[in-house]
Amino acid sequence: MDSELIPPLDGVRVLDFSRYVSGPYAGMLLADAGAEVIKVEPEGGEVSRSLPPIMQDGAGNDHSTYFLRLNRGKKSVVLDPRSAEHRPALERLIASADVVLENFRPGAFEAWGLGWEELQRINPRLTYATITGFGHSPSRSRDWPAFNLVAEAMAGVVGRFPEGDQPAKAAGLPFGDSMASLHAVNGIVMSLLRRATTGRGSRVDIAMYDSMLSANEWSIACQSGAGIEVELGATVHPWFAPYGFFEARDGWLCICVATDGAWKQFCAVAGLDQLWSDMRLRTGTGRAEHFHEVIASPMSAWLAATPARTAATLLADAGVPAAPLQRPPDLVDDEQGRTREMLTDHPVGDGGSITLAGNPVRIEPRLAPHAQGFSTPGQHTDEILGELFPEHAISLPSH
Incomplete structure (x- = not known):
């Protein structure tokens, strides 16, 4: 293959233990960049495979759009980190990887005997990337459960209505998740670059709260530097006008x-x-x-x-x-999105199709800018573990 057409992360193996949004989104971006991303799932698949909204393919089979939107281009193996039977296969899989990505609450991997020290023992070159609500370092909120709105609220990015202090409604988009995903990808790539020099992996500790606080830098600077509380969601910008949303004849x-x-x-x-x-x-x-x-x-x-x-x-x-101001029905066939390949169609199941948002990172020249395909739970278990155990000295775990 022409060296110019090799994907940026070609040859990088990522084990994606994550679920819901923040981890899977980061894993999908890595897959788009050419990494081999392997979802490590429990029996039956990770929880978001069954979450609504549900679409049907041409044969009437159900598929979770919640799952599809974040998991294109990934392989799947079924291995349980808590299972002694699966432990030999899991350790050999970790030894073969460049990155482990997970978004469980702090202490979960340690409880399974897979904390940072143990991962380093298994694979000193491994990058271990975690996404949590408030990070792994000691803090008052370290062990709190968190979804995107929790991080957004704590970081002060939820606006207020101009007439009072009542919080505005949430945007409905998981910014607390997606911002953390972007920082996780940055941290992973930085770690891989440093490994090229040192030969050793790193721990990447991403907190949703930290990511949203970083995004809210304007409010922090205005408050601390000028004593001005920025009114997020105000109808009139404090220093510019007209600046905002305005109603026209038809929208x-x-x-x-x-x-x-x-x-x-x-x-x-x-x-x-x-x-x-x-x-x-x-x-x-x-x-x-x-x-x-x-x-x-x-x-x-x-x-x-x-x-x-x-x-x-x-x-x-x-x-x-x-x-x-465009609404979702406008976006699916938006000319700008199609022109920039930011709206891409993907086959689903038996005759189904879904349009997904593409990867905004463009590196030219590029080959296959968006990963394709959706795996079923454990679809690649035999293939991948067969590569890891060619001598068949250890029987493959059941799945």
Whole structure:
């Protein structure tokens, strides 16, 4: 194969013990980059294989879209870390791996006799990556259970309604999970790069809370440096305007006027020359201060007569950051997503198909940018353990 077309993580073996979102998403990104990702699952498969919503393939077989969206391109073996019968096979599998990825609560792997020290004994070159709510180092919250909303709440990224301190509704997207996944992938790649120099593996300790706190750096800097509490979800940005979501004739769009030059272009596109002539509005802070009394009414009148996509296109073409607010039905066939190969179709079961979000990391030239295929529980057990035990000295575990 042409060396330029070798996937970035070709030859890297990842054992993915994780479930739900944060670990599986990280494992899928590694599979997209060419790693051999092997899901190590209990009998019957990890828990998310049965979670709703459920889709049916052409033969009427049920498949969990919760599982499909995060597990493309992975192999599957059934091995129980708690089983003495499975232990020899598990140790040899770990010895063959480059990465172990898991997102159990702290202490789980130690309880199974697979803590960091034991993993190092089995394979000194191994990268051991964990994703938990609050990390493995000692802390008050270390042992708390956590899902994405817990991390988001603790890290202060849940907005408040402008009229009071009531928390805004959650976005519904698992940012607490996905941000931790991205940091886990970064940590794993960093560890593999360091191993190339030192010859030894590393422990990568990712906390969902840490990841969300890092994402909320703006609020922390404003509070500690200027004593300003950023109001997440505010209808008017404290320093820029118009900046946010606005209703047009047939829907909503976002408009981000963050510079004085963009303000000039906005006024020209919207035909609001009187606003550009108003000297009070020549700065971002001035526009924010006078938005409701001066800008809102003529701006709303223009938008009420203009379709959202038209307004967004006119503004964007003029250099003003803007875009229509799209809903899930709009996204599945979004031209931009298809053009960038960020919407990809994958076969499911017997004649089924699902459209999934692709991998946003583009490394050119690239070969097969998105991993394909979905494994059934234990589908590759015989294949992989047969490679590890060619002498057949140890019988393969039942599955």
